[in-house]
Amino acid sequence: MEVMAKWMVLIGLIACVSTTVKTVNAEEVLPEVQIVEPYIEMHTGPAVGYPVFYVAEKDEWISVLKRRTSWFKVRTRKGQEGWVKQDALKLTLSSEGQPVEIADGSFESYQERTFEFGASGGSLEGVPSLSVFASWVITENIATELSYSQALGDFSENRFALLSVTHTTFPEWRFSPYFRLGLGQLQTKPRANLVQSGEETRTSDLLAGSIGLRYYLAQNFVVRLEYQNLLALTERDENEELEEWKLGFAVFF
Amino acid sequence: METRIRSVFLGTVLFALANTGYAQQQDEPQAQNQTQSVIEPELQRRDINESNIDSENFEIGLFAGILSIEDFSSDPVIGARLAYHVSEDFFVEASYGKSEAGRTSFEILSGGAPFLTDEERDYTYYNLSLGYNLNGEVFLTRNLVFNSATYFTLGAGSTDFGGDDRFTVTIGAGYRLLLTDYFALHIGLKDHIFNSEIIGEEKTTHNIEYGLGATFFF
Numbered sequence: 001m002e003v004m005a006k007w008m009v010l011i012g013l014i015a016c017v018s019t020t021v022k023t024v025n026a027e028e029v030l031p032e033v034q035i036v037e038p039y040i041e042m043h044t045g046p047a048v049g050y051p052v053f054y055v056a057e058k059d060e061w062i063s064v065l066k067r068r069t070s071w072f073k074v075r076t077r078k079g080q081e082g083w084v085k086q087d088a089l090k091l092t093l094s095s096e097g098q099p100v101e102i103a104d105g106s107f108e109s110y111q112e113r114t115f116e117f118g119a120s121g122g123s124l125e126g127v128p129s130l131s132v133f134a135s136w137v138i139t140e141n142i143a144t145e146l147s148y149s150q151a152l153g154d155f156s157e158n159r160f161a162l163l164s165v166t167h168t169t170f171p172e173w174r175f176s177p178y179f180r181l182g183l184g185q186l187q188t189k190p191r192a193n194l195v196q197s198g199e200e201t202r203t204s205d206l207l208a209g210s211i212g213l214r215y216y217l218a219q220n221f222v223v224r225l226e227y228q229n230l231l232a233l234t235e236r237d238e239n240e241e242l243e244e245w246k247l248g249f250a251v252f253f
Numbered sequence: 254m255e256t257r258i259r260s261v262f263l264g265t266v267l268f269a270l271a272n273t274g275y276a277q278q279q280d281e282p283q284a285q286n287q288t289q290s291v292i293e294p295e296l297q298r299r300d301i302n303e304s305n306i307d308s309e310n311f312e313i314g315l316f317a318g319i320l321s322i323e324d325f326s327s328d329p330v331i332g333a334r335l336a337y338h339v340s341e342d343f344f345v346e347a348s349y350g351k352s353e354a355g356r357t358s359f360e361i362l363s364g365g366a367p368f369l370t371d372e373e374r375d376y377t378y379y380n381l382s383l384g385y386n387l388n389g390e391v392f393l394t395r396n397l398v399f400n401s402a403t404y405f406t407l408g409a410g411s412t413d414f415g416g417d418d419r420f421t422v423t424i425g426a427g428y429r430l431l432l433t434d435y436f437a438l439h440i441g442l443k444d445h446i447f448n449s450e451i452i453g454e455e456k457t458t459h460n461i462e463y464g465l466g467a468t469f470f471f
Contacts, residue, residue, distance in 0.1 A: 031301035192416035
């Protein structure tokens with residue numbers, strides 16, 4: 001009996017979910033655009049090499065289904081589906097007779113970004129290092145960033161996490177310098193063959209200062225080159241100073 | 254009597270007529286509503302902007318295959334991949350995989366002490382790669398056509414094997430068959446290159462992986 005009740009609840013839930021999905025679908029009206037050029041070319045796939053298999057004519061209304069990179073999947077009134085280039089879609093008109101604007105890929109949208117995610121690769125004291133980072137842009141000048149790096153050397157492996165604040169002095173420049181100060185922790189793990197000779201994994205606090213240059217590339221991509229100076233507050237007599245150079249790539253939203 | 258019957262009849266007819274009239278009056282707005290609802294979607298067009306277009310640039314999925322670990326054995330590998338399509342040509346990809354190394358031929362033949370503990374035999378890797386697509390189409394029959402892409406990747410990452418994390422360069426090639434716009438099957442081949450001193454002298458090892466995968470675009 002209990003099993004049956006559970007099944008009933010489950011079926012009920014599925015039914016609820018499926019109805020909600022249906023309602024959502026029913027409410028969804030696809031955006032439509034009108035062709036004003038003599039024709040618009042529809043490709044079989046989302047890349048320039050795919051052949052043009054259909055041509056939609058002037059004054060026809062097409063609905064826009066989805067997007068992949070800078071290609072849009074559209075459907076004509078007759079039900080033909082195909083992929084249209086972003087440049088071609090920009091030549092169409094909206095329902096109010098306005099030219100269609102898709103506001104990505106602009107430097108303005110970069111200046112209004114909120115989040116940035118990326119990865120970088122470089123060299124920490126001569127050994128390869130890799131980092132991933134996420135940053136939250138608070139004002140046009142100030143952003144906070146969380147990063148995690150791994151540097152793999154012949155004698156040890158360094159992993160460090162940093163929480164930092166970035167100051168972009170000239171946010172209105174496409175090529176823009178920035179400064180960063182961070183706090184974190186560094187873990188140094190000796191290579192397995194050194195463990196046998198008595199080396200141990202050490203954890204120490206870390207201070208970081210960086211200077212870098214960022215460049216808004218295109219669409220929603222940024223490239224950055226950075227020099228970072230790290231100071232590990234070790235338990236030994238001397239603190240350890242590390243230098244890192246890195247080149248990174250980020251996507252912003 | 255007759256008059257009475259007649260008036261009753263008339264009354265019934267009048268009542269019926271009145272009702273029909275009322276019913277008609279009630280029906281009319283409904284009919285109007287129906288016609289309106291048929292027309293409405295055409296009048297309410299949604300304008301296109303970035304936020305109301307479903308963009309599918311991310312690709313997430315799982316893969317399984319065989320990893321041939323140099324000097325050790327060939328073992329099953331499973332993993333996950335996440336890609337972001339930057340343009341029709343380029344994508345960036347992060348992948349993570351897990352395998353477990355068997356024994357070297359020396360360990361098997363000599364029957365002596367193993368080189369590595371069980372824990373050290375766990376092989377895990379991650380890498381970040383840049384990929385390049387060569388887009389194409391596959392004609393299975395005259396009318397059954399799928400989009401596809403042959404792609405090449407180059408990346409760097411880390412491999413945790415033999416008790417250490419090793420800097421690893423990965424080069425790969427793959428084939429993606431898009432069964433629908435958002436679901437793809439993959440065949441892939443990757444070479445993970447890293448320096449290792451596990452069996453004595455330090456040398457560059459090539460660890461070749463091949464396998465099948467499935468991904469969703471979202």
